[in-house]
Amino acid sequence: MGAHADFRQVTKDGLDYALAVHGVADAALEARLMELYLTLDAYPDVTGCLEALRAAGLATAILSNGEPEMLRAAVTSAGLTSLFDAVLSVEEAGIFKPAPRTYQLAVDRLQVPVARICFVSTNAWDAAGAAYFGFRVAWLNRFAQRLEQLPGAPAAVIAGLDELPGLLSR
Amino acid sequence: MGAHADFRQVTKDGLDYALAVHGVADAALEARLMELYLTLDAYPDVTGCLEALRAAGLATAILSNGEPEMLRAAVTSAGLTSLFDAVLSVEEAGIFKPAPRTYQLAVDRLQVPVARICFVSTNAWDAAGAAYFGFRVAWLNRFAQRLEQLPGAPAAVIAGLDELPGLLSR
Numbered sequence: 001m002g003a004h005a006d007f008r009q010v011t012k013d014g015l016d017y018a019l020a021v022h023g024v025a026d027a028a029l030e031a032r033l034m035e036l037y038l039t040l041d042a043y044p045d046v047t048g049c050l051e052a053l054r055a056a057g058l059a060t061a062i063l064s065n066g067e068p069e070m071l072r073a074a075v076t077s078a079g080l081t082s083l084f085d086a087v088l089s090v091e092e093a094g095i096f097k098p099a100p101r102t103y104q105l106a107v108d109r110l111q112v113p114v115a116r117i118c119f120v121s122t123n124a125w126d127a128a129g130a131a132y133f134g135f136r137v138a139w140l141n142r143f144a145q146r147l148e149q150l151p152g153a154p155a156a157v158i159a160g161l162d163e164l165p166g167l168l169s170r
Numbered sequence: 171m172g173a174h175a176d177f178r179q180v181t182k183d184g185l186d187y188a189l190a191v192h193g194v195a196d197a198a199l200e201a202r203l204m205e206l207y208l209t210l211d212a213y214p215d216v217t218g219c220l221e222a223l224r225a226a227g228l229a230t231a232i233l234s235n236g237e238p239e240m241l242r243a244a245v246t247s248a249g250l251t252s253l254f255d256a257v258l259s260v261e262e263a264g265i266f267k268p269a270p271r272t273y274q275l276a277v278d279r280l281q282v283p284v285a286r287i288c289f290v291s292t293n294a295w296d297a298a299g300a301a302y303f304g305f306r307v308a309w310l311n312r313f314a315q316r317l318e319q320l321p322g323a324p325a326a327v328i329a330g331l332d333e334l335p336g337l338l339s340r
Contacts, residue, residue, distance in 0.1 A: 003302055003322075005321075013319035099172070128171065149187050
């Protein structure tokens with residue numbers, strides 16, 4: 001509709017709605033659920049993958065729908081701060097992925113041509129959107145899901161991040 | 171992502187995906203499900219509401235995400251053809267509601283100022299999007315659902331279309 005609120009707000013709005021529909025009025029529970037987003041764990045294959053990519057001379061970045069403070073907190077909590085060259089939030093574009101403006105943000109901020117960016121996502125819609133935009137996409141399909149019928153085909157499908165450094169060194 | 175396919179295509183893509191995920195390979199079933207969209211019934215309060223609005227001198231129109239052929243077939247099947255002044259599909263705009271361009275289509279095609287259009291929808295997201303655009307919106311809440319937390323507030327909430335003519339004659 002052309003309006004925008006940041007990810008923390010829409011997450012809270014969605015949670016408020018779900019709690020109200022189910023008759024749950026518990027402010028402490030809601031606050032705790034919202035805070036869990038700030039202390040997310042990373043999958044065990046994340047650190048090794050990032051280390052290998054950087055050892056190969058590649059720059060690493062996050063491009064997330066999360067708002068900047070959520071991202072900073074989550075990356076810190078997972079102990080990954082030193083492994084990223086950039087942590088980009090779509091808030092700079094004022095619209096969520098898969099809008100093309102959000103993917104353009106990575107091109108502009110990283111100063112890397114679109115076809116030289118390998119974009120990795122577990123979300124099939126994000127993999128499709130990024131591929132349609134022009135990134136080389138590895139869809140991280142951890143749970144053997146079916147490829148969705150969307151424009152934009154991933155260049156590769158991987159089951160774990162341990163597969164990624166080998167793909168990129170070819 | 172900036173790509174567009176019409177409603178019949180995305181409906182078929184979604185159905186194909188769902189059938190495949192559930193291991194159902196039945197082309198006749200799929201064809202029958204797709205055809206059901208062409209023979210939808212109308213709720214029993216639709217005809218009386220449209221007749222009352224037109225008797226009051228108001229123009230009536232559909233603005234739907236459906237593609238033109240689906241709309242024509244469904245309106246014909248429900249026996250409502252003579253009760254609409256216009257049947258507008260978002261396909262002219264090449265994007266789905268709640269994108270503002272789709273609501274603008276009604277303003278342009280009906281030649282009625284935005285604030286003089288009463289927009290009715292059962293979909294809370296569509297009611298919100300239309301209200302945010304500037305229409306006077308009646309959210310048709312047939313199942314006593316909770317108002318969603320979205321920008322754009324409906325001017326009225328009705329439980330059935332029998333309530334609509336009275337609201338507009340005030």
